[in-house]
Amino acid sequence: MSWKGRDVINILDFSREDLDLLFQLANRYADEDYRGNDLENRMAALLFLEPSTRTMYSFMSAVYRLGGKPITLSKTEASSIAKGETFGDTIRMFDSYSDVIIVRDRREGAAKYAADIAESPVINGGDGAHNHPTQAMIDLFTITRYRGSVDGLKVGVLGDLKYGRAAASFILGLTIYDPDTIYLISPESLRLKKEVRDYLDRVGVKYFETEDLTDILPELDVLYVTRIQKERFPDPLEYERVRGSYKIDLSILSNAKDDLMVMHPLPRVDEISTDVDNSKYQYYFKQAHNGVYLRMALLKLIMGD
Amino acid sequence: MSWKGRDVINILDFSREDLDLLFQLANRYADEDYRGNDLENRMAALLFLEPSTRTMYSFMSAVYRLGGKPITLSKTEASSIAKGETFGDTIRMFDSYSDVIIVRDRREGAAKYAADIAESPVINGGDGAHNHPTQAMIDLFTITRYRGSVDGLKVGVLGDLKYGRAAASFILGLTIYDPDTIYLISPESLRLKKEVRDYLDRVGVKYFETEDLTDILPELDVLYVTRIQKERFPDPLEYERVRGSYKIDLSILSNAKDDLMVMHPLPRVDEISTDVDNSKYQYYFKQAHNGVYLRMALLKLIMGD
Amino acid sequence: MSWKGRDVINILDFSREDLDLLFQLANRYADEDYRGNDLENRMAALLFLEPSTRTMYSFMSAVYRLGGKPITLSKTEASSIAKGETFGDTIRMFDSYSDVIIVRDRREGAAKYAADIAESPVINGGDGAHNHPTQAMIDLFTITRYRGSVDGLKVGVLGDLKYGRAAASFILGLTIYDPDTIYLISPESLRLKKEVRDYLDRVGVKYFETEDLTDILPELDVLYVTRIQKERFPDPLEYERVRGSYKIDLSILSNAKDDLMVMHPLPRVDEISTDVDNSKYQYYFKQAHNGVYLRMALLKLIMGD
Numbered sequence: 001m002s003w004k005g006r007d008v009i010n011i012l013d014f015s016r017e018d019l020d021l022l023f024q025l026a027n028r029y030a031d032e033d034y035r036g037n038d039l040e041n042r043m044a045a046l047l048f049l050e051p052s053t054r055t056m057y058s059f060m061s062a063v064y065r066l067g068g069k070p071i072t073l074s075k076t077e078a079s080s081i082a083k084g085e086t087f088g089d090t091i092r093m094f095d096s097y098s099d100v101i102i103v104r105d106r107r108e109g110a111a112k113y114a115a116d117i118a119e120s121p122v123i124n125g126g127d128g129a130h131n132h133p134t135q136a137m138i139d140l141f142t143i144t145r146y147r148g149s150v151d152g153l154k155v156g157v158l159g160d161l162k163y164g165r166a167a168a169s170f171i172l173g174l175t176i177y178d179p180d181t182i183y184l185i186s187p188e189s190l191r192l193k194k195e196v197r198d199y200l201d202r203v204g205v206k207y208f209e210t211e212d213l214t215d216i217l218p219e220l221d222v223l224y225v226t227r228i229q230k231e232r233f234p235d236p237l238e239y240e241r242v243r244g245s246y247k248i249d250l251s252i253l254s255n256a257k258d259d260l261m262v263m264h265p266l267p268r269v270d271e272i273s274t275d276v277d278n279s280k281y282q283y284y285f286k287q288a289h290n291g292v293y294l295r296m297a298l299l300k301l302i303m304g305d
Numbered sequence: 306m307s308w309k310g311r312d313v314i315n316i317l318d319f320s321r322e323d324l325d326l327l328f329q330l331a332n333r334y335a336d337e338d339y340r341g342n343d344l345e346n347r348m349a350a351l352l353f354l355e356p357s358t359r360t361m362y363s364f365m366s367a368v369y370r371l372g373g374k375p376i377t378l379s380k381t382e383a384s385s386i387a388k389g390e391t392f393g394d395t396i397r398m399f400d401s402y403s404d405v406i407i408v409r410d411r412r413e414g415a416a417k418y419a420a421d422i423a424e425s426p427v428i429n430g431g432d433g434a435h436n437h438p439t440q441a442m443i444d445l446f447t448i449t450r451y452r453g454s455v456d457g458l459k460v461g462v463l464g465d466l467k468y469g470r471a472a473a474s475f476i477l478g479l480t481i482y483d484p485d486t487i488y489l490i491s492p493e494s495l496r497l498k499k500e501v502r503d504y505l506d507r508v509g510v511k512y513f514e515t516e517d518l519t520d521i522l523p524e525l526d527v528l529y530v531t532r533i534q535k536e537r538f539p540d541p542l543e544y545e546r547v548r549g550s551y552k553i554d555l556s557i558l559s560n561a562k563d564d565l566m567v568m569h570p571l572p573r574v575d576e577i578s579t580d581v582d583n584s585k586y587q588y589y590f591k592q593a594h595n596g597v598y599l600r601m602a603l604l605k606l607i608m609g610d
Numbered sequence: 611m612s613w614k615g616r617d618v619i620n621i622l623d624f625s626r627e628d629l630d631l632l633f634q635l636a637n638r639y640a641d642e643d644y645r646g647n648d649l650e651n652r653m654a655a656l657l658f659l660e661p662s663t664r665t666m667y668s669f670m671s672a673v674y675r676l677g678g679k680p681i682t683l684s685k686t687e688a689s690s691i692a693k694g695e696t697f698g699d700t701i702r703m704f705d706s707y708s709d710v711i712i713v714r715d716r717r718e719g720a721a722k723y724a725a726d727i728a729e730s731p732v733i734n735g736g737d738g739a740h741n742h743p744t745q746a747m748i749d750l751f752t753i754t755r756y757r758g759s760v761d762g763l764k765v766g767v768l769g770d771l772k773y774g775r776a777a778a779s780f781i782l783g784l785t786i787y788d789p790d791t792i793y794l795i796s797p798e799s800l801r802l803k804k805e806v807r808d809y810l811d812r813v814g815v816k817y818f819e820t821e822d823l824t825d826i827l828p829e830l831d832v833l834y835v836t837r838i839q840k841e842r843f844p845d846p847l848e849y850e851r852v853r854g855s856y857k858i859d860l861s862i863l864s865n866a867k868d869d870l871m872v873m874h875p876l877p878r879v880d881e882i883s884t885d886v887d888n889s890k891y892q893y894y895f896k897q898a899h900n901g902v903y904l905r906m907a908l909l910k911l912i913m914g915d
Binding site: 035036037051053054057058060061064065067074266267268269274285288289291292 | 650651652653679681683687695696698699702703704706707708
Binding site: 382 | 645646647661663664667668670671674675677684876877878879884895898899901902
């Protein structure tokens with residue numbers, strides 16, 4: 001299936017071949033720190049109806065680097081759009097103004113709905129609980145860029161696996177490849193949702209659930225850390241206990257493999273100590289930086305000639 | 306009178322010849338879905354001191370499509386500008402930063418005042434009760450594009466004719482041409498202001514006022530629908546009654562001419578049912594889309610070489 | 611020291627030779643009202659964590675005029691960034707997105723801290739009480755442009771010298787040159803801070819403190835007016851008295867030299883009467899306008915090839 005004009009709604013809509021092509025171009029952009037006029041006089045609408053500054057600015061930078069023009073509607077402006085207008089009419093309006101629509105919305109299915117209405121391709125910048133396909137692409141690209149492939153790796157995912165959109169999307173994305181094992185490390189109350197576990201079972205990806213990081217850490221090739229939000233816990237004491245045990249610092253990492261990649265979709269609060277920032281384990285800033293190149297490649301494949 | 310460097314304050318400042326030239330260029334842009342570098346390295350200030358997302362984003366898209374750069378000040382930012390600074394000083398500041406100033410302000414006469422201060426041309430993006438000249442140009446262009454001319458047409462304008470800026474501007478714009486009749490359809494309490502009616506009398510344009518759409522609908526070539534805002538009504542029951550009777554759907558339109566154009570300056574709330582969206586009567590999305598081409602043509606004539 | 615890749619944190623980091631080079635380029639840009647593609651496909655992050663619309667839009671215009679792309683984070687957006695993320699992580703993020711970072715922050719030392727973290731050059735858009743180096747450059751450039759040099763001039767600085775960031779930065783900037791005398795005109799309670807006066811003593815620049823403008827006005831070549839904010843005064847009556855005596859109008863200026871330059875960093879409220887706007891004394895709008903050319907020159911020297 002060709003990338004040209006394609007909507008990007010769910011990471012599972014893409015095959016390994018699709019991603020190979022995407023990552024190949026992203027690698028080239030990253031190697032060259034590429035800038036060009038590929039999207040000259042093309043507009044990209046960035047509809048961020050839920051705030052997500054990192055995703056928004058990363059896309060904005062990607063659009064600019066290819067010579068395109070961002071038309072940005074942030075949450076703040078969006079509130080003044082309403083006046084009772086439907087989401088569909090808003091999408092139609094921005095469809096008139098731009099050549100691609102990147103949409104972030106709290107409601108599950110919003111991006112799909114927009115794609116059904118718009119003539120321009122629609123990219124899901126995050127909707128509902130599962131889908132944040134471009135973040136998953138960035139995560140998979142980062143592993144591929146530094147390890148050659150996701151195949152055969154032992155990948156730990158740590159933190160809030162129940163509500164964390166990035167984590168769920170990443171885990172689903174892993175199933176497009178053949179990782180050795182996925183380790184799901186979370187407190188019982190923030191376990192990965194049953195529907196995602198069922199999917200892992202169905203496609204036959206090996207996974208292992210645990211509350212404890214210590215035992216499995218030495219096995220891991222990748223440790224994907226996510227934020228645990230206080231408001232998810234009915235009991236503040238429980239939160240303090242969990243948060244402490246999932247905080248990654250150099251002392252904990254002394255048991256890790258030499259080439260462990262510590263990743264994080266950012267922003268972090270304190271789940272990764274700053275003493276990791278200048279260590280060999282740090283891949284989270286690289287991951288954010290790679291995000292720009294990945295999104296450039298995505299825009300180029302979808303919109304380019 | 307030449308378009309070059311001209312201020313755009315009031316639709317009545319423009320002759321039929323001015324508009325012919327403008328619409329000819331806008332037609333070309335629309336036919337070609339034109340993009341170019343006509344305004345390369347030229348800046349357009351978009352001062353939206355009152356929120357109006359559609360007008361703002363439509364202008365932004367127009368600026369971008371011609372290779373220009375938008376410098377956008379929205380209401381949200383504007384509030385932090387104040388610090389007691391006068392409107393005049395704000396205009397002088399943006400005059401330094403840009404090559405054209407598009408200004409939206411609640412106060413009647415704000416655009417004229419800005420034009421008197423600024424060296425750059427000023428475009429009125431809507432001020433006070435009457436003037437929204439670029440919306441009127443879009444409306445007249447849309448009719449011209451699909452019907453060849455406004456001359457000889459029977460045009461109905463429906464809704465809040467008293468406070469609706471777009472409606473008043475459109476009605477004044479119609480007088481530049483020779484429509485057969487203008488039908489002013491509104492509840493008594495939202496009748497077109499006396500000063501506008503007086504103007505229609507003075508220039509000898511035939512118009513007809515009525516509260517009831519039903520009888521005249523079969524006559525109409527164009528039905529221009531506008532929003533009725535609840536807060537205009539002292540009595541909520543009166544609002545409910547009026548609103549219901551002015552809601553356009555396919556069942557009501559069964560009495561209309563086959564080639565009736567249903568227009569709306571948008572956003573709509575529920576005054577046009579979504580069942581009209583995919584019908585032959587729908588011209589309101591086309592109208593919004595044409596808005597980008599019309600504004601491109603306007604910028605090109607005013608700022609181009 | 612070369613300009614290429616240099617951070618701009620404090621006006622005192624720059625030598626007279628540095629500024630000569632900068633002003634020479636800024637003069638050329640001003641003479642030609644220059645536009646170009648010098649920064650094509652280069653991004654400039656504008657992080658305005660404290661609102662400062664003039665500085666922000668002036669930089670935005672400068673970036674655009676050189677063909678660059680602004681990535682703007684205003685206070686409004688910034689509030690949604692937080693989620694507990696550190697300032698350092700925010701800087702790292704924007705370092706990934708852009709080629710230069712312009713940062714405005716209330717906290718003293720914020721720009722220096724950002725410069726230590728970022729790989730890209732950082733420009734201080736104002737931090738804490740003293741430093742607003744690009745404003746000082748604009749002020750010095752404006753004097754140089756119209757008087758040839760700052761050397762030998764009698765320069766009055768009027769208003770809130772204690773809290774006024776622009777005033778303090780300007781006064782420090784003057785010490786890079788050899789002005790005849792600096793007249794510090796302020797109420798006792800808003801006197802220039804001791805540390806700045808100590809600096810003037812140390813570098814041997816002659817200055818004279820007074821509460822009264824009248825006597826010294828006829829001596830001045832430049833009068834730099836700043837705003838006095840009501841909230842600085844414990845006693846409202848004291849504020850009214852001071853404010854009145856420091857209000858500049860044509861009648862007061864009748865005692866001034868014919869070629870006195872009246873300057874102001876803007877925004878003004880009423881400390882300069884509008885009757886001065888069209889007089890020969892008015893240099894404050896020119897100063898704002900020059901700001902765009904100065905900032906273009908700065909970006910070109912730091913980022914250009």
